[in-house]
Amino acid sequence: MRSRRVRAAASVVASGALVLAMSAAMPATAAPAHGSSFGDPPVIDVSITTDGGFTLPASVRPGLVTFRVTTPETTYHGFQGFRTKNGATADQVVADLVEGLSGDTVRAAAGAHALLEHSTLIGGVVPGAFGAISSTVLMTPGTYYFFDLNDIFIAGLVPRVHTMEARGPIQGLRIPRIDAVALLQTHNHGGEDMHSISIQGDLPANGTFLVVNTADEVHELVFRQVVPGTTDEYLTTYFNAVRDGTPRPPRPWVDIQHGLQAISPGVFAFLKIELPPAPYAAVCLVPSDDTGFAHAYMGMHKIVTLH
Template identity: 30%
Template sequence: MNHKRTKRTTTLLCGATLLLAGVQGPALAAPSLPAQGLRTAQDVHAVQASEASHTVDLVSTADGFTAPATTRPGLTTFRASTTQAGKGWIGLARPKDGAGWDDFLDALSRALSNTPSDVPQGAKDLDATATLLGGLVIHPGRPGSFTQHLDPGRYLLFDYLAVGDAEPRYRWLTVSGDAVAQGLAPTATIVSKNVPGAGPRFEVRGTLRAGRPLRYVNEIPGQVNELLFVKIAEGTTEADLKAYFDAMPDDGTFPPNSPFVSASLGSLHLSTGRSSVVQVPLESTRYAALTWSKDATDGIRLVKKGLFTIVDVG
């Protein structure tokens, strides 16, 4: 691994360490997919899927992670679990124009860098290199799933928490054959979008239910983005969260007195106009829905610009 790559992947892993401690969300996005994922809010509402979905199993252990080399096109539910703490956040991407793993990792690392000046060009390079199709933030004993529409082609599955390892965990997935059209039916949709006069915001549609699927849609132009859920201390308000985020420096460190009382669960990054149906083990309580992604125009964390909200899970 060369020095340039080591420096960039270390930046990603620093963010991941804080997230595992329940303080920070992932700093990563999954590679991009020219193939159509669950496309936009209008498209995905037309999908009335059954629970008997076409599934692919992803398993992470101390020895690595296993994933199939092939699957069929259409709506595909990826079921993921991990038995090793600090590993198993599997992302999905489709590289463009023959881009390889190193091309993807280099662009991803700069797009999600904790150095704000690296982010704008990194975001442009990432958009040219891959389409991010989500993935899962999970932990041992807390599995999850996400659903994507796969067109025929070649995709990349990778472990975000292992990108800085001497032997990064990634697998190529070839999609071919007859299409399927089944997937998980969500009870709610959360959309990240730009609101005129306000800036980036989350919009919640429907009702979040414990243990049930939800749909995440990224509508922010030119911006990869994730959706994370973190339990908050009793009595925490959105004003408290704003004050905490305002106190954050831009170098990836976090102030003391965190309002968060759990590790994060949720969806890894999506490219603009993409969506994913995600099922993670949320409980019936209050969470902060947030992102640790940086603004592709200036490298500032989007939570500092208002991209967070408090949600009640029933």
């Protein structure tokens, strides 16, 4: 675990240095020259449905790229991007995600651990019918894969994986203006890993957040609307009951989750939301590679208010 944390910390430092370098390369007030490779990240609009899936261009120029994702459905969709590593195939990474979503804690832990070995998850979007949600991610030259995690739950359907090449001159290096920073963290407390989301409690309902995974496991940042008056203490009680199979208190949820799909250790993304103003739980539902339980069950949740 210690060596993984060292690698994750080094990766985060490198990511932060890259952000600062890009910020210096293109001041926020400067207008890019016509035809310049610098300026605002290109926007790829993605519309997802259960039956039709989605479409993507075959290639994009390297740099920051924004995926603006919508769906007309209230069904859960998870637009996830990733790269392979260590000789793994895209099918192996999808299989790892299938294991992680299996609902069996032993399989989920194995899938979460395999994801670290086989892939770099660059994020994506859990969209909603309220409006577009965007994820701006760094795409260096190479091959990327995208698919909808909802495909995993459709009987008889082989997940529809799209391939995209990042090639050509670098473009879109202007850093989006942000309203808050969210750090996805892991702490060691008495020999036990504790997971947390560090983000301010009052946020704009149409805000943009820089999300950085400073931990040594895969994490996500999704917002799930809760019943007014719900507290983090109540969520802890609720998640403990779900985890332990004991009688549960009343469900705190008003809706399903929306936000940023999973990112690997050391990866950052800019998340822009458009959600109804209300109280929400910011949570990570990715399974732990140790216990197989969702990180939210291990304390990775925070009540926030979107205004």
